[in-house]
Amino acid sequence: MERLTLTVTELNERIKGLLELDPLLGDVCVRGELSNYKIYPSGHHYFTLKDSESSLSCVMFRSNASKLRFRPESGMGVTAFGRVTVYPRDGKYQLYCSALIPEGTGDLQIAFEQLKEKLSKEGLFDEGHKKPLPRFPRRIAIITSSAGAAVHDMIRILGHRWPMAEVALLPVRVQGAEAPPEIVGAIRYANEFHVGDVIITGRGGGSIEDLWAFNDERVARAIYESEIPVISAVGHEPDVTIADYVADRRASTPSNAAEIAVPDWREMEALLQNLDARASQAVVGRLKRLSERLEALRAKRVLTDPAAHLDNRRIELDRMRDRLLAAQEGVLAKGKQRYVGLAASLDAMSPLRVLARGYAIAEKADGRAVRSVRDLAAGDRLRLRLADGRAQVLVETTAEGENNG
Amino acid sequence: MAKNKLTFEQSLARLDEIVRHLEKGDLPLSESMALFEEGTGLLSACGKMLDEAEQKVVKLRKGPDRAPVELPFEDET
Numbered sequence A: 001m002e003r004l005t006l007t008v009t010e011l012n013e014r015i016k017g018l019l020e021l022d023p024l025l026g027d028v029c030v031r032g033e034l035s036n037y038k039i040y041p042s043g044h045h046y047f048t049l050k051d052s053e054s055s056l057s058c059v060m061f062r063s064n065a066s067k068l069r070f071r072p073e074s075g076m077g078v079t080a081f082g083r084v085t086v087y088p089r090d091g092k093y094q095l096y097c098s099a100l101i102p103e104g105t106g107d108l109q110i111a112f113e114q115l116k117e118k119l120s121k122e123g124l125f126d127e128g129h130k131k132p133l134p135r136f137p138r139r140i141a142i143i144t145s146s147a148g149a150a151v152h153d154m155i156r157i158l159g160h161r162w163p164m165a166e167v168a169l170l171p172v173r174v175q176g177a178e179a180p181p182e183i184v185g186a187i188r189y190a191n192e193f194h195v196g197d198v199i200i201t202g203r204g205g206g207s208i209e210d211l212w213a214f215n216d217e218r219v220a221r222a223i224y225e226s227e228i229p230v231i232s233a234v235g236h237e238p239d240v241t242i243a244d245y246v247a248d249r250r251a252s253t254p255s256n257a258a259e260i261a262v263p264d265w266r267e268m269e270a271l272l273q274n275l276d277a278r279a280s281q282a283v284v285g286r287l288k289r290l291s292e293r294l295e296a297l298r299a300k301r302v303l304t305d306p307a308a309h310l311d312n313r314r315i316e317l318d319r320m321r322d323r324l325l326a327a328q329e330g331v332l333a334k335g336k337q338r339y340v341g342l343a344a345s346l347d348a349m350s351p352l353r354v355l356a357r358g359y360a361i362a363e364k365a366d367g368r369a370v371r372s373v374r375d376l377a378a379g380d381r382l383r384l385r386l387a388d389g390r391a392q393v394l395v396e397t398t399a400e401g402e403n404n405g
Numbered sequence B: 001m002a003k004n005k006l007t008f009e010q011s012l013a014r015l016d017e018i019v020r021h022l023e024k025g026d027l028p029l030s031e032s033m034a035l036f037e038e039g040t041g042l043l044s045a046c047g048k049m050l051d052e053a054e055q056k057v058v059k060l061r062k063g064p065d066r067a068p069v070e071l072p073f074e075d076e077t
Helices: A008-021 A107-122 A149-161 A179-192 A217-225 A242-246 A254-261 A265-299 A308-349 A351-356 B008-024 B029-052
Strands: A028-039 A045-050 A055-060 A077-087 A092-102 A139-144 A166-171 A198-203 A230-234 A249-251 A361-363 A381-386 A389-394 B057-062 B068-072
Touching (some): A139 A149, A179 A198, A217 A242, B008 B029
Parallel strands (some): A139 A166, A139 A198
Antiparallel strands (some): A028 A045, A045 A055, B057 B068
């Protein structure tokens, strides 16, 4: 058998056809509260009708909207007339509203606004009245239902973050007519016996009716009067109750309340480590500086040996003497060296030394040494001086010229 | 005696004070060392508190004389 495949348009048209077959949906009368009411420049009105459980998209075209005899606003209770059909482009069904009748107004919403206004005027929400939360609560009083996810979420998160804090649960009903007096009783009881140093009161999410106990004036006043700081923890993030306004701290959810109530031990451990490091560093630095000073002092012997400077003087003196002696010796040595040198030169130049090598000096009768043949003539008498004696000689002939040989 | 009874919060405050003193470095050495020793003791006590903490959960009921009576908290979900 071949499977029938539809386009999206065909499917939406088919659903639209089905809805339009229902006679009731073609002409329906529905009661609810207006929310998200918007008037577009085109003149069409778009809004949502809702009750505690459900919501319904609505549109009212300009032609019908222009006939309205009141100004619709979010929060109003109304009865809407129209037909329900599919808007094929979005695949959504909605109410095409032809008329709206105000029906009193959303009772709960009005009551909420009135109470909020009244308590605000009385100063119950004043920041100045809000008490600081303890940083490290030793015991946390939780006022909520002992059944349900909220209490378990809170206990789990508290245990995970700060197991040192004890948790004391004061079980109460959190919805229904009995809820407000029970919550009030528990808050007062917690104060009377000081069962904790911070209170968390609240419940998990629900409709505005479910959360109503936390919009109760008696509950608001009990929170205000509590000596123990109170964290409100009602519903989900967007839910705001009177208890939230009056509490010392508003948590967006019960889990968030647990996070607000206690620190995280991991952060504390890091803080302790930091303190440890700082203390060690301070002490080690101190000791290091002191030991450096000690070393510097130790280097100065004058402190440990008062005679040391005299010794030093003595040593200095000895050194001076040594230098003096050395200088003196140097001078003498130099003088001696010079004398020896001179003596050697004198000796080398002595004529006696020349004669010793086999030379002789010829001298005339007047004692002058003969240096040239021209000073001589045959028949001159000369005296020869030799190394070991002298002799008288007679010149026979003379002849000029070098080395007449 | 009292030292052992300090809460975590008191210990932390004292530790903070001790570290500040040590960092100033204007105390005689013997006092510094005594403070350091005290700080080390507090640190280990705090660490022990963190390590050994075990969450205690109780359910409170009004006793016959109205005073709270602790009951074990049981899972009611």
